[in-house]
Amino acid sequence: MVLALSLSSSTPCSRTVCTHKNLECLKEQQKRYFPVLPNRVLYTPDSLYKELFSQHKGLRDLINQEMRPVSQGVLIFSRSWAVDLGLQEKQGVICDALLISQDNTPILYTILSKWDAGWKGYSMIIAHSLKQKLVNMGGYTGRLCIIPLVFLLNPDKTVKTLHSSDLQIYPQSYHLRSTQHVEALLQSLVIVLLGFRSSLSEELGSEVLTLLSDKQYELLSKNLHKTRELFVHGLPGSGKTILALRIMEKIRNVFHCESGDILYICENQPLRKFVSKKNLCQAVTRKTFMKNKFENIEHIIIDEAQNFCTKDGGWYEKAKAITQREKDCPGILWIFLDYFQTSHSSCSGLPPLSAQYPRAELSRVVRSADPIANYLQEVMQEIRENPPLNVPPEALEMFYESKWAQDAPGKLEIVGYLNLKEMVIKVAEKCQFLLRNGYYPKDIAVLFSKASEVEKYKDRLLRAMRKRKIKQLNEESDLLVQIKDASDILGNHIVLDSIRRFSGLERNIIFGINPSTAEPTIFHNLLLCMASRAKKHLYIFKVSN
Structure with missing residues (x-):
C-alpha cells in the first residue's frame, strides 16, 4: 500500500488514505472517472445519464438548459447521491447530479418526479453531507460550499423550480478558480465514492481508508432495483467479502431496511462471527439457514458459496424462494463464489453455470505478496488442467483474465x-x-x-x-x-x-x-x-x- 492522502497534508478530521501500489494512483483514477476536458462539460457515467434521459422526457432539455452558462467541468449523475453517501434513498427522486466546474461553486441538482414537502430538507442534508465527506474523508483543504438546486419534472415535460431564487451567495474565494482546483476536488470525490475502512485501521490504531478496485466500484454502483439477483465469481484475494459488506450497506439505504431484514449466509462459523460484528445484517451458517424459516428476511447475501453442499437440502432454492415472496417486488439475492477454492467433492447446490445469470467476475488480485501470488497462479493452473468433478471447467477460464499485483514484498x-x-x-x-x-x-x-x-x-x-x-x-x-x-x-x-x-x-x-x-x-x-x-x-x- 502507498499513501494517496496523508494526515499531515489534510484537514484535522481527515483519515489516512492508501491505494495498492500496483493499482492506479489517485490522480490517474480521477482522470479516468472524472476527466476535466477543455471547453466542455462532461456528463458521466455515460450509461446512466443516457438511460435517465431516455426514461424521463424533458430531463435532457432541463439539464442542457442548466449547463449553458458553464464552459468547462464535470456533471456527475447518480440515481441517488444520498445512497452514494451512505444515507437512505428518498422516494420520488429521479436523479441527483453534482456539477463541479471552473469559475463556479459546486452545485447539486436534485430532480423530483413528484412534489414532496420534505424536498428542501433532503437537498440541504445531501449537500451538507457531501461537503463534510469531501473535507473529512476526502481531505479537501480549499474553501468549499455546495449549492443545492431542486426541480420538479412533470410528466408533460414542464419544469417547476422549487428552490428559492434568493440562494445564499458565496464570495469569489469559494469558486474553483483553475483546472487544478477542479481536479483536486474531484480527487477528494474519488476517495468519498471508492473509499472503505481498511483492515490497516486495526493494525495501525487509526482510521485508514483504502480504495475499491474498478470492478468492485462498478458492481457497487449497479442499480439494485434492476439487479435483484447476481452471481459474482471472484478469484482469491479479489475482494468478494469486502464487496458483500458494502452491498449490504447499500441495500439498507436503497430499500430502507433494518439490519434484521438482511441475511448473510456463509459456510463457517469464524467468517459468520466476523461479519456479525459489522452490525449490518443477520449472519448465519448454511446449516442454521436450512434449519429455520427466516420469515422476516427480505434480502440475502451468500458468501463462499462454492463450499456449500446439499447435505441439509437445497439452500439455493430456499434462498430464492425467500427473496421472491413478494412477486411484484422481489428482494436482493447476490451470491459470491470462487470455484478455484472448492474445498469438497460433493454437490455444491449451485445452479448450472449456464443458469448463473446475470454473472459478474472479479479478476484483479491485490492481496498477496509476489512470491505467494506466483505460487497461487501455479496451483490455479493445476486446478484448471485437472478440475474436480463438481466444478464446471468453463468456470475456470477466468484464470486467463486474471490481473495480479506486482512488486509486493513477501x-x-x-x-x-x-x-x-x-x-x-x-x-x-x-x-x-x-x-x-x-x-x-x-x-x-x-x-x-x-x-x-x-x-x-x-x-x-x-x-x-x-x-x-x-x-x-x-x-x-x-x-x-x-x-x-x-x-x-x-x-x-x-x-x-x-x-x-x-x-x-x-x-x-x-x-x-x-x-x-x-x-x-x-x-x-x-x-x-x-x-x-x-x-x-x-x-x-x-x-x-
Whole structure:
C-alpha cells in the first residue's frame, strides 16, 4: 500500500488514505472517472445519464438548459447521491447530479418526479453531507460550499423550480478558480465514492481508508432495483467479502431496511462471527439457514458459496424462494463464489453455470505478496488442467483474465518432509522469530487440512513455543502468547484451525501444515484455499507419517 492522502497534508478530521501500489494512483483514477476536458462539460457515467434521459422526457432539455452558462467541468449523475453517501434513498427522486466546474461553486441538482414537502430538507442534508465527506474523508483543504438546486419534472415535460431564487451567495474565494482546483476536488470525490475502512485501521490504531478496485466500484454502483439477483465469481484475494459488506450497506439505504431484514449466509462459523460484528445484517451458517424459516428476511447475501453442499437440502432454492415472496417486488439475492477454492467433492447446490445469470467476475488480485501470488497462479493452473468433478471447467477460464499485483514484498517457503516433532519445533521457531521482528500473534494463523488434526497439534505447539528460550523475548512474553481457533478472529492470538474453517478470512502470515492429507481430487483446491489466506508470508510444511 502507498499513501494517496496523508494526515499531515489534510484537514484535522481527515483519515489516512492508501491505494495498492500496483493499482492506479489517485490522480490517474480521477482522470479516468472524472476527466476535466477543455471547453466542455462532461456528463458521466455515460450509461446512466443516457438511460435517465431516455426514461424521463424533458430531463435532457432541463439539464442542457442548466449547463449553458458553464464552459468547462464535470456533471456527475447518480440515481441517488444520498445512497452514494451512505444515507437512505428518498422516494420520488429521479436523479441527483453534482456539477463541479471552473469559475463556479459546486452545485447539486436534485430532480423530483413528484412534489414532496420534505424536498428542501433532503437537498440541504445531501449537500451538507457531501461537503463534510469531501473535507473529512476526502481531505479537501480549499474553501468549499455546495449549492443545492431542486426541480420538479412533470410528466408533460414542464419544469417547476422549487428552490428559492434568493440562494445564499458565496464570495469569489469559494469558486474553483483553475483546472487544478477542479481536479483536486474531484480527487477528494474519488476517495468519498471508492473509499472503505481498511483492515490497516486495526493494525495501525487509526482510521485508514483504502480504495475499491474498478470492478468492485462498478458492481457497487449497479442499480439494485434492476439487479435483484447476481452471481459474482471472484478469484482469491479479489475482494468478494469486502464487496458483500458494502452491498449490504447499500441495500439498507436503497430499500430502507433494518439490519434484521438482511441475511448473510456463509459456510463457517469464524467468517459468520466476523461479519456479525459489522452490525449490518443477520449472519448465519448454511446449516442454521436450512434449519429455520427466516420469515422476516427480505434480502440475502451468500458468501463462499462454492463450499456449500446439499447435505441439509437445497439452500439455493430456499434462498430464492425467500427473496421472491413478494412477486411484484422481489428482494436482493447476490451470491459470491470462487470455484478455484472448492474445498469438497460433493454437490455444491449451485445452479448450472449456464443458469448463473446475470454473472459478474472479479479478476484483479491485490492481496498477496509476489512470491505467494506466483505460487497461487501455479496451483490455479493445476486446478484448471485437472478440475474436480463438481466444478464446471468453463468456470475456470477466468484464470486467463486474471490481473495480479506486482512488486509486493513477501516470502514463500515450502519445507520438505519432517516428522511430527521436527515440524512443531520448526513452526515454534518461525513464530518466535516473526514475533521478535515486530509481528503480533494476531498476524499468524496455522492451518491444517483436517479439523481432526487441530486439537492434536495445539498443545504440542503451545508447549514448543514456551520451551524455546530466546534471549530477545523474556519469559513473561513467551507465556502471554496464546493459541486459539478462528472463532475470535479479531483477538490478539495465533490462530490454529482447519483450512475450511478459515475460508474467507486472511492473515499476514500463514503456516500450512501437511496439505498432502487432503482428498486427492481436491488437493490443489484446498492448497489454493490455504495459500490464498496469506498476505505476506506463506510457509508450507509437509509432515511424514
